[in-house]
Amino acid sequence: xxxxxLIAPAVLSVVLYALVVRGAxxxxxxxxxxxxxxxxxxxxxxxxxxxxxxxxxxGLIGEDERWTGxxxxxxxxxxxxxRGPHSRxxxxxxxxxxxxxxxxxxxxxxxxxxxxxMNLVGDLRYVSxxxxxxxAPDETAEMRDRGWAGHVRFHxxxxxxxxxxxxxxxxxxxxxxxxxxxxxxxxxxxxxxxxKPVIVAVNDxxxxxxxxxxxxxxxxxxxxxxxxxxxxxxxxxEYRTLVEAGVLPLTSDFYGRSKMLDDYAAGVAAxxxxxxEETAAxxxxxxELEFAFVHSPQSPLWYRGNVACxxxxxxxxxxxxxxxxxxxxxxxxxxxxxxxxxxxxFEGILLEIDTGMLSAYYKGRAxxxxxxxSGISVAYQSEPELxxxxxxxxxxxxxxxxxxxDELANLLESGELVSRTEDDAGNLRxxxxxxxxxxxxxxxxxxxxxxxxxxxxxxxLDRLLGLDMVPVTVLREIDGQTRELQYLPPRxxxxxxxxxxxxxxxxxxxxxxxxxxxxxxxxxxxxAPRQTAQIRYSTDNxxxxxxxxxxxxxxxxxRPKHLAEIPLELTTGRRERLEALDEASLKQALDGxxxxxxxxxxxxxxxxxxxx
Numbered sequence: 285x286x287x288x289x290l291i292a293p294a295v296l297s298v299v300l301y302a303l304v305v306r307g308a309x310x311x312x313x314x315x316x317x318x319x320x321x322x323x324x325x326x327x328x329x330x331x332x333x334x335x336x337x338x339x340x341x342x343g344l345i346g347e348d349e350r351w352t353g354x355x356x357x358x359x360x361x362x363x364x365x366x367r368g369p370h371s372r373x374x375x376x377x378x379x380x381x382x383x384x385x386x387x388x389x390x391x392x393x394x395x396x397x398x399x400x401x402m403n404l405v406g407d408l409r410y411v412s413x414x415x416x417x418x419x420a421p422d423e424t425a426e427m428r429d430r431g432w433a434g435h436v437r438f439h440x441x442x443x444x445x446x447x448x449x450x451x452x453x454x455x456x457x458x459x460x461x462x463x464x465x466x467x468x469x470x471x472x473x474x475x476x477x478x479x480k481p482v483i484v485a486v487n488d489x490x491x492x493x494x495x496x497x498x499x500x501x502x503x504x505x506x507x508x509x510x511x512x513x514x515x516x517x518x519x520x521x522e523y524r525t526l527v528e529a530g531v532l533p534l535t536s537d538f539y540g541r542s543k544m545l546d547d548y549a550a551g552v553a554a555x556x557x558x559x560x561e562e563t564a565a566x567x568x569x570x571x572e573l574e575f576a577f578v579h580s581p582q583s584p585l586w587y588r589g590n591v592a593c594x595x596x597x598x599x600x601x602x603x604x605x606x607x608x609x610x611x612x613x614x615x616x617x618x619x620x621x622x623x624x625x626x627x628x629x630f631e632g633i634l635l636e637i638d639t640g641m642l643s644a645y646y647k648g649r650a651x652x653x654x655x656x657x658s659g660i661s662v663a664y665q666s667e668p669e670l671x672x673x674x675x676x677x678x679x680x681x682x683x684x685x686x687x688x689x690d691e692l693a694n695l696l697e698s699g700e701l702v703s704r705t706e707d708d709a710g711n712l713r714x715x716x717x718x719x720x721x722x723x724x725x726x727x728x729x730x731x732x733x734x735x736x737x738x739x740x741x742x743x744x745l746d747r748l749l750g751l752d753m754v755p756v757t758v759l760r761e762i763d764g765q766t767r768e769l770q771y772l773p774p775r776x777x778x779x780x781x782x783x784x785x786x787x788x789x790x791x792x793x794x795x796x797x798x799x800x801x802x803x804x805x806x807x808x809x810x811x812a813p814r815q816t817a818q819i820r821y822s823t824d825n826x827x828x829x830x831x832x833x834x835x836x837x838x839x840x841x842x843r844p845k846h847l848a849e850i851p852l853e854l855t856t857g858r859r860e861r862l863e864a865l866d867e868a869s870l871k872q873a874l875d876g877x878x879x880x881x882x883x884x885x886x887x888x889x890x891x892x893x894x895x896x
Contacts, residue, residue, distance in 0.1 A: 313481075314393075314481040314483065314484045314485065314505060314506070314509055315484075315485045315505065316357065316391060316393075316484070316485070316486045316487070317486075317487055318355060318357060318391075318486070318487065319355075319657070320354075320355045320356055320357070320390075320656065320657075321355075321356045321357070321654060321655070321656040322356070322357045322358075322359060322486045322487065322489065322654070322655045322656070323342050323344060323353075323356060323357070323358050323359070323652050323653070323654050323655075324358075324359040324360075324361055324491060324615055324637060324652065324653040324655070325338060325339075325358075325359075325360060325361065325637070325641070325650070325651065325652050325653075326360070326361035326362060326363065326493070326615075326616075326617025326618075326637045326638045326641075326651075327361070327362070327363040327397070327617045327618065327620070327638040327640075327641055327642075328360070328363065328364045328368070328371070328374050328641055328642070329363055329364070329365070329366060329367045329368040329371070329399070329641065329642040329645070329646075330364070330365065330366065330367060330368020330369050330370045330371035330374065330412065330414070330415060330642065331368045331370070331374075331641045331642040331643070331644075331650070332368075332369075332370035332371075332373045332374050332377075333370070334641050334642070334643065334649070334650040334665060335374055335377075335641065335650060336349060336377070337650060337665050337666075338641075338650035338651065338652045338663065338665050339358075339652075341652070341663055341665065341666075342652045342654065342663055343356075344356060344358055345381070349377060349380075350380075350381075350384060351381050351384035351385045351387075351388055351390070353385065353388070353390050354388050354389060354390055355388065355389040355390045356385075356390045357390055357391045357392075357393065357486050358381070358385065358390070358391070358392045358393065359393045359395065359484065359486065359491045359615075360378065360392070360393065360394045360395060361395050361397070361491050361492070361493055361615060361616065361617040361637065361638075362395050362396055362397020362398070362399070362400065362492075362493030362494075362585070362617055362618065363397035363398070363399045363400070363493065363617060363618070363638075364378075364394070364397070364399075364400065365397075365399045365400055365402075365403050365411075365415070366399040366402070366403070366410035366411055366412070366415070367410050367412055367642055367645050368412060368414075368415075368642045368644070368645065369412060369414030369415065370414070370418070371415055371418075372415065372418040372419070372473075373418075375473055375476070378392060378394055379476060393481075393484045393486070393491070394477075394480050395480065395481060395482065395483065395484055395491055395492065395493055396477065396480050396481065396482050396493065396512070396585060397493040397494075397585060397617065397618065398493065398494065398585040398586050398618070400477050400480070401512075401516060401578060401579070401585060402538070403463075403467045403473075404467055404474060404477060404478070404516055404520065405516065405519055405520070405523075405538050405579075406464065406523070406536065406537055406538045406541075407537065407538035407539065408463075408464075408537060409537075411463070413457065415459075415463070416457045416458065416459035416460055416463060417457075417458065417459055418459065419459035419460075419462035419463040419466060420457075420458040420459035420462065422459075422462040422465075422466070423458060423459055423460075423461055423462035427461040427462060427465070428453075428456075428461055430461075430534070431456065431460075431461050431533070431534045431535060432449065432452055434527070434530070434533040434534050434535070435452060435533045435534075435535050437530055437533070438530075438532070438533040438544070439533075455535075456535060461534065464534065468520065468524070469517065469520045469521070469524070474520070478513060478516065478517060481505075481509040481512075482508055482509055482512045482578075482583075482584045482585060483496075483505050483508055483509060483584055484505075485505060485609075485610075485611050486655075487655070488610075488611050488612040488613070489611060489612065489613050489614075489615060489655055490505070490606070490609065490611045490613070490614050490615070491614075491615045491616075492584045492614065492615075492616055493584065493585050493616065493617050493618050494583070494584055494585050494586045494587040494588060494616060494617075494618040494619075495584065495587040495588060495589060495590035495591060495614070495616050495618070496584060496587065496590060496602065496605050496606075496614060497582040497583070497584075497587040497589055498582075498601055498605075499577075499580075499582040500582060500583065500584050500587065501601070501604075501605040501608070504609075505609065508584060511577065511578070512577075512578045512583075512584075512585075515573060515576040515577065515578045516578060518569065518573060519570065519573040519576070522566040522567075522569045522570040522573070523541075523570060525562070525563065525566040526545075526563065526566050526567060526570060529559060529560070529563045529566075531545070531548050531559060531563055531567065532544055532545070538574070541570065541571075541574070542571050542574055545567045545570065545571060548567070549564075549567065552564075581789070581790060581794070582794075585618075586618075588618065588619050588792035588793070588825075589792070589793050589794060589797065590602055590614065590616060590629075590634055591616065591618075591619045591629070591634070591636055591676075591792065592619070592791075592792030592793040592825060592827065593792075593793035593794075593797055593798070594749075594750055594751040594752045594753065594793070594801060595630065595750035595751075595752075595857060595861070596749060596750055596751060596801060596804075596855070596857045596858040596860075596861045597751075597793065597797045597798075597800070597801055597855070597857065597858075598630075598793075598797075598857070599630045599857045600855050600856035600857030600858075600860070601855065601856075601857070602614065602630060602633065602634060603630070603633060603856075604856070606633060612633065613632065613633045613634065613635060614633065614634050614635070615635045615637060615653060616634065616635070616636055616637070616638075617636075617637055617638040618638055619636065619638060619792065620638050620639065620640045620646055620648060621636050621638065621639055621640075621676075622677075622679065622685055622686075623674065623677075623685060623686050624639045624640050624646070624647065624648035624649060624685075625639060625651075625662075625664075625671075625673075625674050626639060626651055626653060626662045626671075626673040626674070627673055627674055627675070627676040628672075628673035628674065628675055628676065629675070629676040632660075632673075635653060635660070635673055636673075636676065637651055637652075637653045637662075639651040639664075649664055649665050649666075650664070650665035651663070651664055651665070653673075654670070660672075660673070677689065678747070678752050679752070680752055680753065680754065680755050680756070680773065680822075680827065680829055681755055681771070681773020681774070681776065681822045681827070681829055682773050682774050682775055682822055682824060683723070683771075683773065684720070684721055684723075689747075689756055692723075692756045692771060693756050693758050695716060695718050695723065696716055696723075696725055696756065696757075696758045696760065696769050696771060697758045697759075697760055697769075699716040699717055699718045699723075700716065700717045700718070701714050701715070701716060702715045702716070702717045702722055703715030703722070707726075711726060711727065711729070712726070712727035712762075713725070713726055713727070713772070714726075714727060714762075714769065716769075723771065723772075724771075724772045724774070725769045725770060725771055725772055726769070726770050726772050727762060727767050727768070727769055728757075728767065728768035728769070728770055728834075729834060730765075730767070731834065735876065735877070735878070735879045736837070736877070736878065736879065736882070737759060737766075737768050737876075737877040737878075738768075738833040738834055738836055738837055738877075739754075739757045739768045739770055739831070739833055739834075740757050740758065740759055740768050740877045741809075741833070741836075741837055741874055741877045741878045742754045742757070742809065742830070742833040742836065743755070743756060743757040743770075744873045744874060744877070745808075745809065745870075745873070745874070745886075746805070746830075747873070748861075748864070748865060748869060748870075748873055749805070749861045749862075749865075750861060751801055751805060752827075753798075753801065753802070753805065753827075753828050753829060753830045754829075754830050754831075754833075755770050755771045755772070755773060755829060755831065756770070756771045757769065757770040757771070759877075770831065773822055773829065775822065775823045775824060776820045776821060776822055776823065776829060777820065777821055777823060778816050778817045778818075778819060778820050778821075779816040779817075779819035779820070779821075780816035780817075782821055782826075783816075787821075787823075787826070788821065788826045790826070791821075791825065791826030791827070792825040792826065792827065793825075793826075793827065793828075795826070795828075798827075798828040799828075800852070800853045801828075801858075802819075802828060802830065803847055803850050803852055804852050804853075804854070804858060804893070805830070806836075806844065806847060807843050807844065807847050807852060807889065807893065808862075808886065808889055808890060808893065809833065809836040809837050809886065809889075810836060810837065810838045810840050810843075810844055810885070810889060811833065811835065811836040811844060812835030812836065812844070813844075813846045814830075814832065815832065817832070818830065818831050818832030837878055837882045837885075837886065838882075838885065839881055839882060839885040840885065841885055841888040841889055841892065842889075842892070843889075843892075852893070854893065854894075854896065859894065862890055862893055862894055863894065865887070865890050867883075867887060870883050870886065870887065871883060
């Protein structure tokens with residue numbers, strides 16, 4: 285669960301034009317113009333062989349791993365580190381390529397990802413055994429003894445010293461202390477990474493690891509980079525002060541330090557420990573910086589809303605942010621694409637290029653995005669022909685990779701019915717097969733009216749709006765009757781379960797945004813108050829999934845009473861989608877599932893929403 289509070293809609297509604305146009309024109313060390321080719325790769329995660337293969341394939345390096353790209357610009361869109369075996373080799377290669385590229389008239393740009401920052405600040409949860417082993421030759425007995433001494437000083441001398449030392453050696457493998465030193469502010473990789481930006485622009489394309497949230501769009505690119513660097517540097521300085529003062533051990537991790545500092549402060553208050561004013565101030569600053577923007581789900585390193593939020597939520601704000609920043613498109617990594625192919629979203633202004641390069645972990649491939657004067661193309665490792673980024677498909681809930689919404693609808697409509705069960709409430713559940721797999725679907729209760737199929741209507745309206753919240757639902761003949769059959773995504777929980785367990789703070793699309801869209805949708809369809817079981821979430825990304833629309837689509841023209849006092853945020857993207865809901869498009873989509881009277885009432889409610 286995320287430790288960060290969900291940011292209130294009022295805070296997020298800052299006008300995006302705060303990213304003023306002059307910010308796009310300011311002199312910046314992280315804005316570049318050149319007439320040639322730009323190649324971008326993302327999320328290497330220690331997959332050195334795959335990384336070098338795609339760099340060779342795109343002509344950027346030769347067999348000797350030296351720069352052959354001439355005036356090309358290479359952009360690494362974050363996450364060189366963690367999970368894979370050879371992140372150190374990947375960093376060493378890029379360090380060597382940087383001056384070689386400059387000498388040839390090109391550039392190598394390394395953009396920070398969340399895993400670079402995690403290693404800098406001591407969050408080592410995802411460091412692989414091979415990554416530790418790569419640093420073992422650099423580690424001296426003195427380094428390990430110093431780490432052990434600090435561990436004992438903080439935790440107290442154990443009764444069984446040999447057994448405790450053996451446990452210490454097992455917990456902190458060979459290479460642990462050398463790795464931490466190398467990523468310190470004065471270490472080889474720490475110094476290198478501390479000079480890297482969180483966002484860079486080459487010609488009219490911006491590159492950032494996670495995405496651009498509305499909160500991030502309050503700042504220029506220069507400010508985002510300077511703020512991140514300052515926060516990380518200050519954190520490392522205060523951490524070093526506390527280690528040298530014996531307040532924190534070298535073995536402390538990022539998420540455990542606040543409690544350690546609280547325990548130490550309690551000892552100071554009890555008179556069993558002491559610290560100077562400088563050390564106490566360092567402790568306060570370190571705890572504050574644990575919640576700095578660079579670590580926030582809204583930061584460019586972590587934000588997934590560009591990828592995960594529905595078009596009415598995200599498209600307008602991203603377009604405005606890019607327009608104000610003076611660029612045409614944004615390239616991101618961080619979120620592996622389900623198909624493991626590069627994806628394009630919002631008419632190509634967002635390009636997603638994390639295709640799971642570390643194949644042993646993500647089952648993907650190395651991919652390079654190529655931007656040159658002739659256009660934009662994609663190179664996949666070992667595929668001789670260049671490809672185009674695929675449009676991002678609709679996805680509500682987990683499903684078989686590559687199964688589109690339309691293909692899933694066809695499966696529900698015509699797949700073989702291979703199982704038949706009832707849930708606890710007596711509702712019918714069917715297993716539907718297509719030869720490759722079996723999916724589960726629910727038969728919806730009958731409405732009792734021949735021209736009223738509310739779940740299908742909700743699904744089709746959701747498609748028109750681009751909200752991506754209602755599961756695929758179709759009409760199918762079952763037991764001699766036309767029934768509504770709805771896909772049941774696996775691994776979901778309902779709103780009561782989520783709230784009780786306080787989950788969802790790290791939702792790919794912030795829950796505040798998703799609920800704003802829910803309120804707008806329910807106002808449009810005049811929904812009855814939703815039960816918690818009708819608000820579900822896919823636990824892989826905390827995407828909102830809406831079911832249970834039997835009480836919706838009435839003929840009233842105002843707002844549902846339970847939503848009357850809830851502010852509705854009508855962003856540019858939402859307004860555009862509502863304006864596109866004309867009578868012709870609604871009749872075409874909803875004919876046979878909603879009566880003319882219900883469609884007419886829906887249009888009237890649409891008009892009221894547009895009037896504000």
